[in-house]
Amino acid sequence: MTTTESVRKIPQVLTVAGSDSGAGAGIQADLKVCAARGVYCASVITAVTAQNTRGVQSVHLLPPEFVSEQLKSVLSDFEFDVVKTGMLPSTEIVEVLLQNLSDFPVRALVVDPVMVSTSGHVLAGSSILSIFRERLLPIADIITPNVKEASALLGGVRIETVSDMRSAAKSLHEMGPRFVLVKGGDLPDSSDSVDVYFDGKEFHELRSPRVATRNTHGTGCTLASCIAAELAKGSSMLSAVKVAKRFVDNALDYSKDIAIGSGMQGPFDHFFGLKKDPQSSRCSIFNPDDLFLYAVTDSRMNRRWNRSIVDAVKAAIEGGATIIQLREKEAETREFLEEAKACVDICRSHGVSLLINDRIDIALACNADGVHVGQSDMPVDLVRCLLGPDKIIGVSCKTPEQAHQAWKDGADYIGSGGVFPTNTKANNRTIGLDGLKEVCEASKLPVVAIGGIGISNAESVMQIDAPNLKGVAVVSALFDQDCVLTQAKKLHKTLKESKREI
Numbered sequence: 001m002t003t004t005e006s007v008r009k010i011p012q013v014l015t016v017a018g019s020d021s022g023a024g025a026g027i028q029a030d031l032k033v034c035a036a037r038g039v040y041c042a043s044v045i046t047a048v049t050a051q052n053t054r055g056v057q058s059v060h061l062l063p064p065e066f067v068s069e070q071l072k073s074v075l076s077d078f079e080f081d082v083v084k085t086g087m088l089p090s091t092e093i094v095e096v097l098l099q100n101l102s103d104f105p106v107r108a109l110v111v112d113p114v115m116v117s118t119s120g121h122v123l124a125g126s127s128i129l130s131i132f133r134e135r136l137l138p139i140a141d142i143i144t145p146n147v148k149e150a151s152a153l154l155g156g157v158r159i160e161t162v163s164d165m166r167s168a169a170k171s172l173h174e175m176g177p178r179f180v181l182v183k184g185g186d187l188p189d190s191s192d193s194v195d196v197y198f199d200g201k202e203f204h205e206l207r208s209p210r211v212a213t214r215n216t217h218g219t220g221c222t223l224a225s226c227i228a229a230e231l232a233k234g235s236s237m238l239s240a241v242k243v244a245k246r247f248v249d250n251a252l253d254y255s256k257d258i259a260i261g262s263g264m265q266g267p268f269d270h271f272f273g274l275k276k277d278p279q280s281s282r283c284s285i286f287n288p289d290d291l292f293l294y295a296v297t298d299s300r301m302n303r304r305w306n307r308s309i310v311d312a313v314k315a316a317i318e319g320g321a322t323i324i325q326l327r328e329k330e331a332e333t334r335e336f337l338e339e340a341k342a343c344v345d346i347c348r349s350h351g352v353s354l355l356i357n358d359r360i361d362i363a364l365a366c367n368a369d370g371v372h373v374g375q376s377d378m379p380v381d382l383v384r385c386l387l388g389p390d391k392i393i394g395v396s397c398k399t400p401e402q403a404h405q406a407w408k409d410g411a412d413y414i415g416s417g418g419v420f421p422t423n424t425k426a427n428n429r430t431i432g433l434d435g436l437k438e439v440c441e442a443s444k445l446p447v448v449a450i451g452g453i454g455i456s457n458a459e460s461v462m463q464i465d466a467p468n469l470k471g472v473a474v475v476s477a478l479f480d481q482d483c484v485l486t487q488a489k490k491l492h493k494t495l496k497e498s499k500r501e502i
């Protein structure tokens with residue numbers, strides 16, 4: 001990293017927990033939750049479980065010395081905002097955790113006192129109760145026991161109602177944690193899933209209708225990690241807990257009908273992505289060679305030649321267009337969306353990417369492959385945030401400075417021009433072949449040339465001798481023509497020949 005680049009502090013959580021081979025709970029859930037909530041998460045493993053959707057078959061504890069090695073390694077290096085604990089299966093492991101936390105103090109500690117899995121398997125026996133009560137709970141910012149764990153920590157009191165949960169939260173608060181959340185996911189006979197939050201003065205009941213599903217494995221780990229993630233981002237405790245409860249609830253609801261594993265405790269989907277049609281998402285990353293013959297639509301031209309945008313796109317692809325951009329400056333949103341959806345289907349069936357000019361909302365709504373934006377449209381770093389890492393982003397650039405910025409902001413390619421004068425775009429400064437060459441030389445991204453390019457001059461563009469110039473983008477050369485298919489074929493042939501000559 002150069003000294004002139006500014007650095008960004010990323011919120012960071014450390015989870016100290018057990019591995020779940022089925023990946024629904026434990027360390028694996030913690031990593032997924034933090035990633036889903038935009039927080040970096042490191043992991044110290046205390047135990048490895050052989051576990052699936054039927055239950056826990058076996059548990060292997062790591063030697064306390066080795067848990068300590070892991071803790072030292074990451075605590076001495078990272079600057080964690082929050083440490084979250086899950087399965088701490090022996091007194092010795094709790095000892096080494098306490099020692100390391102005193103050597104490397106952290107801002108906040110979230111303790112999920114995991115003892116029994118949802119399937120009823122003991123993950124930490126009663127031997128850990130006294131060290132939990134006497135030394136871990138007093139330094140915790142929040143503890144998140146379920147009803148069974150709250151009962152065990154309180155010496156076996158019965159917790160069967162929300163009122164019992166309130167009394168338990170109060171008694172647990174007296175053991176020293178700043179906040180207590182008694183979780184009611186396993187409370188028998190309740191149509192709502194109620195958690196009781198106590199801050200030492202006031203109670204809050206967090207309620208949500210119980211989601212009818214078998215996929216509840218890992219709800220406890222997810223809730224605690226999400227609290228940790230929100231705290232790391234700077235939330236207050238109550239707001240972190242409310243966000244976490246809503247996250248669990250939404251994830252359970254989204255995943256209620258997914259089938260993973262054959263047992264009674266299925267995992268759920270922290271990324272809200274598993275149910276998406278696998279065919280509808282792009283499986284390969286952007287290929288710069290797709291810029292070779294880049295067709296940009298224009299509705300006025302289609303109207304003039306009396307054809308639909310869908311027919312125009314189809315003909316362009318059949319003639320050899322390697323990527324399509326829908327550029328609609330006048331269309332109503334609803335109409336544009338319908339056209340875009342139809343074009344997505346055609347492009348996908350031909351394996352050609354479809355980009356939308358300027359309209360991020362339309363690109364998201366029709367699940368296009370990406371967008372192309374100009375210098376006065378939405379800033380590219382924001383577009384990347386909105387579209388995520390998989391979508392293609394192109395940016396129009398006239399200068400080396402703009403090309404550098406596009407690369408820094410996370411674009412995939414730049415479009416540079418107008419190379420020649422054009423009537424398609426009003427008030428567009430022409431940069432000429434020299435300007436294009438200058439931008440290509442400065443650009444770390446692949447470039448497609450645009451502006452006034454057609455069969456007669458495409459060759460001169462491709463011969464400017466810039467390895468990152470991957471192709472030409474055309475509007476009227478394809479669409480302001482009697483036959484789009486014929487023109488596309490001719491242009492494709494010209495480009496191929498000029499490429500061979502270089």
Ligand SMILES: Nc1ncnc2c1ncn2[C@@H]1O[C@H](COP(=O)(O)OP(=O)(O)O)[C@@H](O)[C@H]1O
Pocket residue numbers: 118145146147183184185186187193194195208209210211212213216218219220221223245248249252
């Ligand atoms: N079926 C469900 N519907 C909605 N929320 C649930 C359901 N089961 C658990 N929860 C919520 O998930 C979180 C974890 O609770 P719980 O299952 O009691 O903890 P644990 O997984 O540690 O046993 C709580 O916020 C609880 O209210």
Ligand SMILES: Cc1ncc(COP(=O)(O)O)c(N)n1
Pocket residue numbers: 017018019020025026027049051086087114116117118123216217218219220221222
């Ligand atoms: C390694 C490990 N840690 C924690 C849990 C608790 O799971 P749940 O959140 O479903 O109670 C688990 N089943 N396995």
Ligand SMILES: [Mg+2]
Pocket residue numbers: 118185186216218219220
């Ligand atoms: Mg549970």
